[in-house]
Amino acid sequence: MEKSNEELARAVGNSRVQKLEFRTGAFGAAVPLLFFVIWAITTSVLQMSSEIGLVMGAVIGLTLGLFFCKSKWEDYAQGLFDGLAQPIGVIAMVAWFYAGMFSQVLQVGGLVEGLVWIGAVTGLTGGLFVALTFLLAATFSTAVGTGYGTTVAFCTLMYPAGIAVEADPVMLFAAILAGAVFGDNLAPVSDTTIVSATTQDADVPGVVRSRFKYSILAAVPAAILFAVFGGGEAAHTNEAAIAEMSGSTNPAGLVMLIPFAVVLILALSGQHLITSLTWGIVSAVPLILLMNLGTLGDIIRFNPESDAVVEGALISGISGYINMAILILLIVAAAHLLRLGGTMEAVMSGLVKWVKSSIRRAELSIWGIVALMNSAITINTAAEIAAAPFVKELGEKYQIHRYRRANMLDALTSALGYIFPWGAPVLLGWSTIKMMQEQYDWLPVVEPTAVFPFVFQGWFLVIVMFIAAITGWGLRYEGKRGEELKERPRD
Numbered sequence: 001m002e003k004s005n006e007e008l009a010r011a012v013g014n015s016r017v018q019k020l021e022f023r024t025g026a027f028g029a030a031v032p033l034l035f036f037v038i039w040a041i042t043t044s045v046l047q048m049s050s051e052i053g054l055v056m057g058a059v060i061g062l063t064l065g066l067f068f069c070k071s072k073w074e075d076y077a078q079g080l081f082d083g084l085a086q087p088i089g090v091i092a093m094v095a096w097f098y099a100g101m102f103s104q105v106l107q108v109g110g111l112v113e114g115l116v117w118i119g120a121v122t123g124l125t126g127g128l129f130v131a132l133t134f135l136l137a138a139t140f141s142t143a144v145g146t147g148y149g150t151t152v153a154f155c156t157l158m159y160p161a162g163i164a165v166e167a168d169p170v171m172l173f174a175a176i177l178a179g180a181v182f183g184d185n186l187a188p189v190s191d192t193t194i195v196s197a198t199t200q201d202a203d204v205p206g207v208v209r210s211r212f213k214y215s216i217l218a219a220v221p222a223a224i225l226f227a228v229f230g231g232g233e234a235a236h237t238n239e240a241a242i243a244e245m246s247g248s249t250n251p252a253g254l255v256m257l258i259p260f261a262v263v264l265i266l267a268l269s270g271q272h273l274i275t276s277l278t279w280g281i282v283s284a285v286p287l288i289l290l291m292n293l294g295t296l297g298d299i300i301r302f303n304p305e306s307d308a309v310v311e312g313a314l315i316s317g318i319s320g321y322i323n324m325a326i327l328i329l330l331i332v333a334a335a336h337l338l339r340l341g342g343t344m345e346a347v348m349s350g351l352v353k354w355v356k357s358s359i360r361r362a363e364l365s366i367w368g369i370v371a372l373m374n375s376a377i378t379i380n381t382a383a384e385i386a387a388a389p390f391v392k393e394l395g396e397k398y399q400i401h402r403y404r405r406a407n408m409l410d411a412l413t414s415a416l417g418y419i420f421p422w423g424a425p426v427l428l429g430w431s432t433i434k435m436m437q438e439q440y441d442w443l444p445v446v447e448p449t450a451v452f453p454f455v456f457q458g459w460f461l462v463i464v465m466f467i468a469a470i471t472g473w474g475l476r477y478e479g480k481r482g483e484e485l486k487e488r489p490r491d
Helices: 005-011 028-043 051-069 072-082 086-107 110-120 126-143 147-156 158-164 167-184 191-199 205-227 237-248 251-268 273-288 313-319 322-342 344-357 359-378 378-399 402-416 424-439 448-452 456-471
Strands: none
Touching: 005 072, 028 051, 028 322, 028 344, 051 072, 051 147, 072 322, 086 147, 086 191, 086 251, 086 273, 086 322, 086 378, 110 126, 110 158, 110 251, 126 147, 126 158, 126 167, 126 205, 126 237, 126 251, 147 158, 147 167, 147 424, 158 167, 158 322, 167 191, 167 205, 167 378, 167 402, 167 424, 167 448, 191 205, 191 378, 205 456, 251 273, 251 402, 322 344, 322 378, 344 359, 344 378, 344 448, 359 378, 359 402, 359 456, 378 402, 402 456, 424 448
């Protein structure tokens, strides 16, 4: 007997499920995402958090949801696949791969060493060196789009250099994290920028242009505070240490600012992010080869003796995001199940009753949701992905422009991810400094609990967005064609 069209569609995965029923109602549909959040908090507290561990938590959560589903299990599975196929996750995933390749190519070209060279030749010490470190870390993280990579690179090079010239250890570590926050928030190629834009159906260049004022408003007082309070009480000046640090610098690496400028100009001029990143990579590779900053093998090479076979910066750029790419697809799928099971509708109904017609309350709700997710989930991009559906639903309900929603989502995510002592980047920097102590026995190690009050860029961003939500500063509404409006359009 021939199968019906519906059966054939289901067999090839083309039949989209519109609704699912769960035991315990809306709570049952939330089980996959709730389990993931609890898993993330628990592994964080136990200091066992990792990207692949979070992937496992998401998979277990989605599996548990199956047992709460009253609808046919095949419908649950199809709903899960529908969620996995959402364009939001796929777009972010591909953008990450290109951004990762670009950032790795810039590192092969020695951009970090070039930025450290600037610090060495200026002869700045104490608080001024700490302020310079913040500015250089902000520049580097904006160029390569990775706050994690900035944290590792600057804790490896700038932290020992700063300690050698009388910088306060706590403030120096905080300045590195603060610089990472700046770039993670503002860089067109940052994973959080990409996720905040794609989940709100916004274009990356428009989002970056609209959030610049928030980033700078936080950065100026942060730089001043680092300069004023960044000096160490005791002199740590060590001529041998300074010489050792200087040996790790190379001004030639500053030429990598050219590909960075290419990407920035193209992205802000309206070119697609993939197009901008492609030209960035294409312009960087010849510069690396012509100036002998690296070899073609550093960029891509075949190694039959390696398990990966293909190695180099391009491969590292992609492989560094594989686990996160899988995680975003799974969380997007869990969020889709929230919609199918009515959880999103129930949550929105409760929020709308409190918000009523107040745009201020709507934005404060968005601020609170994003802050809560980032307090619980240690990897900031994962927290952003989990909060994004609620931000989108609430923002669209009150016609808040997609740029504004993306900015609120990204600012808090970028900030809080580098503040809490249990956050992945803070622990990453701490572990990097501990490893550097094996090389430099005079190097002090700063505990995560000591640094979190002084990550000024992060705290100021949180405060700036809270004030923006209360006062309506920068608020724009969305017109029927997606245009920005100062006044809320009438239905």
